[in-house]
Amino acid sequence: MISKNRLITVVLMAGLFTSALAQKMGTPTLIRVGDNAIDCKPSYAGPTIYDLDKDGLQDLIVGTFNGRFRFYKNTGSEKVPSFEGFSIIQAGGADAEIHNWCCTAVSPQFVDFNGDGNIDLLCASFAGYPFIFYGNNDGSFNEPVALKDKSGNYITLGYYWDYDLEKYKFVTLGNAEDKVDFVKACDWDNDGDFDLLLTGSDYGVKLRINEGTKTHPVFGTENISVLPAHFADAIIDWDGDGLWDIIGGSKNGGVYFYKNVGVLGAPKFGDAECILEPDEFVDKINGGKCGITQVAVADYNNDGKLDLVIGNNNIINKPMPESLTSDQIKERDLLQKQYNENAKDRTAYIETLRIICKDDHEKMNEAINENLRIRGHEDYAKLVKERGEIWPALTKLIPKRETHGYVWVSLRQ
Ligand SMILES: [Ca+2]
Numbered sequence: 001m002i003s004k005n006r007l008i009t010v011v012l013m014a015g016l017f018t019s020a021l022a023q024k025m026g027t028p029t030l031i032r033v034g035d036n037a038i039d040c041k042p043s044y045a046g047p048t049i050y051d052l053d054k055d056g057l058q059d060l061i062v063g064t065f066n067g068r069f070r071f072y073k074n075t076g077s078e079k080v081p082s083f084e085g086f087s088i089i090q091a092g093g094a095d096a097e098i099h100n101w102c103c104t105a106v107s108p109q110f111v112d113f114n115g116d117g118n119i120d121l122l123c124a125s126f127a128g129y130p131f132i133f134y135g136n137n138d139g140s141f142n143e144p145v146a147l148k149d150k151s152g153n154y155i156t157l158g159y160y161w162d163y164d165l166e167k168y169k170f171v172t173l174g175n176a177e178d179k180v181d182f183v184k185a186c187d188w189d190n191d192g193d194f195d196l197l198l199t200g201s202d203y204g205v206k207l208r209i210n211e212g213t214k215t216h217p218v219f220g221t222e223n224i225s226v227l228p229a230h231f232a233d234a235i236i237d238w239d240g241d242g243l244w245d246i247i248g249g250s251k252n253g254g255v256y257f258y259k260n261v262g263v264l265g266a267p268k269f270g271d272a273e274c275i276l277e278p279d280e281f282v283d284k285i286n287g288g289k290c291g292i293t294q295v296a297v298a299d300y301n302n303d304g305k306l307d308l309v310i311g312n313n314n315i316i317n318k319p320m321p322e323s324l325t326s327d328q329i330k331e332r333d334l335l336q337k338q339y340n341e342n343a344k345d346r347t348a349y350i351e352t353l354r355i356i357c358k359d360d361h362e363k364m365n366e367a368i369n370e371n372l373r374i375r376g377h378e379d380y381a382k383l384v385k386e387r388g389e390i391w392p393a394l395t396k397l398i399p400k401r402e403t404h405g406y407v408w409v410s411l412r413q
Pocket residue numbers: 050051052053054055056057058059073074
C-alpha cells in the first residue's frame with residue numbers, strides 16, 4: 001500500500017512533471033499563404049483564431065496597424081490549417097475599422113459581449129479606449145461603438161484622443177497615465193457578466209468591473225491594477241488546473257504566462273513566466289529584431305493541446321548603402337551628430353516644460369502648441385523644423401530599416 005506521504009510526493013511530482021511538459025513550446029514558425037509569410041503592412045499584427053464563417057474550421061483573423069481586420073479563411077483541415085489569402089471583415093456596409101495610428105495592431109476578440117446570443121468584435125485603438133462592433137444574428141457586424149463607463153466617460157487609463165477637440169485629453173484616474181492599447185472581456189469575478197481587462201503599453205494591465213448585468217453591462221470608473229507589466233492577450237486555462245490564466249505578449253517581444261493562483265471569482269497572479277523568449281522571433285534569414293508581440297491561444301492543430309499564435313513587428317536593418325564616397329561619409333557623420341544634438345535639445349526642452357507645468361499634460365500640450373519660450377532652451381518649433389530637415393538627408397546615407405507584421409505559430413509539444 002502506498003503511504004500517504006509517498007502519495008502526496010507522487011501527486012506533487014506528477015503536477016510538476018505535467019507543468020514542465022505543458023510549458024514546452026515548439027520553435028515558432030511563420031504562418032504562410034503559399035510560399036509567402038503573412039505580412040501585415042506596414043508592421044504589427046494582432047492575430048486571433050475563430051471560426052468566423054461557421055464552416056467548422058477555425059480561421060485566422062489578424063488585426064492590423066491600419067485598424068482593420070484580415071479574415072484568412074482556413075481552406076485546409078482541422079489538423080493542418082492552410083490559408084489562400086484574406087478579405088477584410090465588414091461592418092455596417094464598410095470595412096470594419098477603428099482609427100489606429102501608432103505602435104500596435106488592433107487586437108480583436110470575438111465574444112458575445114452583451115449576451116444577446118450574437119458574437120461581437122471587441123478591440124481597442126491608439127485613441128485610448130475600447131470599441132465594440134455589435135454582431136447581428138446572421139454573423140455580420142455593425143459600426144463600432146466606443147465603450148463608456150457608468151459616468152458617461154470613455155473607458156480609459158488616463159488619456160485618450162478627443163475627436164471633437166482634435167487633441168489628447170488627460171483625465172486623472174489615480175494609478176496610470178496611459179492609453180488602452182488592448183482590451184479583453186473576461187468574467188473576472190465569476191458573476192456571469194463580462195468585466196474588462198485593459199492593457200496600456202507602459203503601466204501593465206488594469207481591470208474595470210462590470211457593475212451591470214450580462215445583457216446590460218455598466219462599467220465602474222476605477223482602474224484596478226492587475227498585472228505589473230506586459231499584456232493580457234488571452235484569458236485561458238493554460239495549465240489545465242480549472243482556473244483561467246493570462247497569456248500576454250510584450251513590448252520586449254517575448255510571450256509570458258501568468259498563472260492564476262487565486263480561486264474562482266477572486267483571481268490572483270504571480271510573477272510572469274516567460275514561455276517564449278524574445279529571440280525566438282529573430283528573423284533567421286535577415287537577422288531582424290522582434291518588437292512587440294500580440295498573442296492568441298488556441299488548439300491550432302487540433303491535437304488537444306493549446307498552442308500560441310503570435311503577431312509581431314520584425315524590424316530588419318538592411319545592409320549599409322554600398323560605396324559611400326569619403327564626402328558622403330563626412331556628410332553622414334555630420335548629419336548624425338546634428339540629429340543627436342537636436343534630439344538631446346528636444347528632450348531637455350520637454351523635461352524642463354514638465355517641471356514648469358508640474359506634469360500637467362494639458363498645460364504642456366498648450367505650451368508646445370503656443371511654442372512657449374523657455375530660458376536656456378532653443379525655440380521648440382525651431383528644433384522640430386530642424387529635425388524635419390536633417391532626417392530626410394540622413395536617411396539617404398544610413399541603413400534602411402524594413403518592418404514586417406508577421407504571424408507565427410508555436411505548437412505545444
Ligand atoms: Ca472557418
